[in-house]
Amino acid sequence: MELSHRTITQIGHYRDMDLTGTAPDTLLKLYFQMLRLRRTEEALHQEYHPADEMRCPIHFCIGQEAIPAALSLHVRPDDFIFSHHRSHGYYFAKGSPLRELFAEIYGKATGASGGKAGSQDISHSDTNFYSGAILAGAVSIAVGAAFGFKHKRTKQVSISGFGEGCTDEGAFWEAMNYAGKQKLPVLFVCENNRYATFSDQLKRQADDNVSARVRPFGVRATQIFGNDTVLAHRTIGAEIERLRNGDGPALIEAYTYRWNSHVGPEDDSANAYRQPGEMEFWKANCPIVLLGEKLRAAGLLTDALSARYEAEVAAEVAANFKFAKESPFPTDTHWRQMNYADASPLADRLLGVATRGAGFDQYQDEAKLGPY
Ligand SMILES: Cc1ncc(C[n+]2csc(CCOP(=O)(O)OP(=O)(O)O)c2C)c(N)n1
Ligand SMILES: [Mg+2]
Incomplete structure (x- = not known):
């Protein structure tokens, strides 16, 4: 079935998550990774005001944890990720140090980019992570990196993470054309969350199906329900494997939803851009809740384990804030x-x-x- 934001809410409660073939420790790791990212983002969101010590815009990814968690278990240290402005999930997926993310947001010298890039342009070159606020700019760079990998025969993979709004840009389609023609080892990950700022994809484009439109460029494309973390993990794993063996490029279109405003913790609902019932649907199908339900039913997640995870994550978040706040500003x-x-x-x-x-x-x- 073709997915579309027009019809997706008719699913009601998502029941198709299939744990078969995914090892129990992998399932628990996926859950833990999502929890880490969620609690990190919630803490930054809450701390932003009234302290006002984070002096850069932040595009939070609360609700969109499935893709970063799934990616995080597949990328190798020598792979590269190139992200858009909503960068935290991709930074996290690359295993880049979270305390340097916090320090970067606080504008500190110990930040991943020395405190001078902030959230939406953060890079961490030691772990091969780069982001950029120019829509589709990082997609072109990811294709360039993949060109290098192909010609050096390194089996590295270049991953390009972006939203559906990126496909409004001409540079995106040039990237598809070149990657498809050259059969490059690049995985395009489109988190289709319906909106670019306040603008519905269906007001900007004839269709909200990016996958169908990249295929004629020679880019293999798969649509998934983007809050099914197990499916995301399976799909990303299979595609990365094919890319390492020279069978590229590929795009995964993950239908998901951002719970927070486009940018910052301020509420942007006054713009009335969301569809009625949509937020309720996506919150009921929270990726952490969906996987948690399955893990509990399978006897893998218990109250004690859940409490241990929460405590571990809370300690990590507190240590990251401490590191960021105590670090010096750059000269x-x-x-x-x-x-x-x-x-x-x-x-x-x-x-x-x-x-x-x-x-x-x-x-x-x-x-x-x-x-x-
Ligand atoms: C070239 C360019 N044009 C416009 C913008 C302004 N802008 C920033 S974010 C955004 C919307 C992005 O939507 P999407 O790509 O779907 O990502 P999401 O924010 O939904 O995660 C726009 C238009 C930009 N950053 N770069
Ligand atoms: Mg979007």
Whole structure:
């Protein structure tokens, strides 16, 4: 059955989750990972105001934990993830250190990007995680990385995470065209949550089915109920396996829903953009509740285990806040040192180009200004 936000709420309570073939410890790990991400996001959401110490916009991913949890169990350290503005889930999926996410949001020197990128542009190069606020920008970069992997025959996979709003951009379709033609090892993960800011996909596009439209570009595509974490885990695992064996590219379209505002903890419901009953449907089909019900019925999740998980996560969140709050702010840095290390071969090459290119005089003048 083709999925669509138009009809998905007719499912009522989702009952198709199938645990067969997924090991019990994997199922518990999926549950734990979702809980960690949910509690982390809830804590940041609650702490944002009135303290006002996080001085950057945050696009929270509460309600969208299934895909990050499933991805987190499949990506290898040498794989790359390139995320959009709603970055926390993908950062988490790559196993990048959460305390450096907290510190980044607090604008601290110990943050993943030295406190200067904030939530929606955060990167952690040690773990091969990058994000960017330019819609579809990171998709193109993910395709470039996959091109490198293919030609170096490394069996690494490039993962590109984005929302359906990204497919409003021309650059997205150029990326599909190139990845399909070159058969690149890139997994496109589209978390279709229906809205781009306050705008329904069906007001922007003729259909809310991205999958059908990427296939003619040579991109294999699968639709899934995106709050079924076990299905997400199985689908992502199978696709990554195929990509490592040269059978790419692939796209997974996961229908899901964000519970919070587009950005920040402020309530944006005054814009009245959601459909009646929709929030209730998605909350009733919370990915953590759906998996929790199944795990309890199978005797895998008990009250004691659940309490242990909660305590472990609460301690981690508290330690992350402490680390972020106690870390120092960064000192002034010249703009030339903010995007790359001046001593790197890439920087040398770029500066070499700059000495020959037009506009170099202006560049020199700016360089003389010194740190600001
Ligand atoms: C090139 C570009 N145009 C516009 C924007 C403004 N913008 C930021 S988020 C967003 C909506 C994104 O929706 P979607 O891709 O579905 O992701 P979601 O926020 O739903 O997770 C827009 C239009 C942008 N960041 N970049
Ligand atoms: Mg969206």
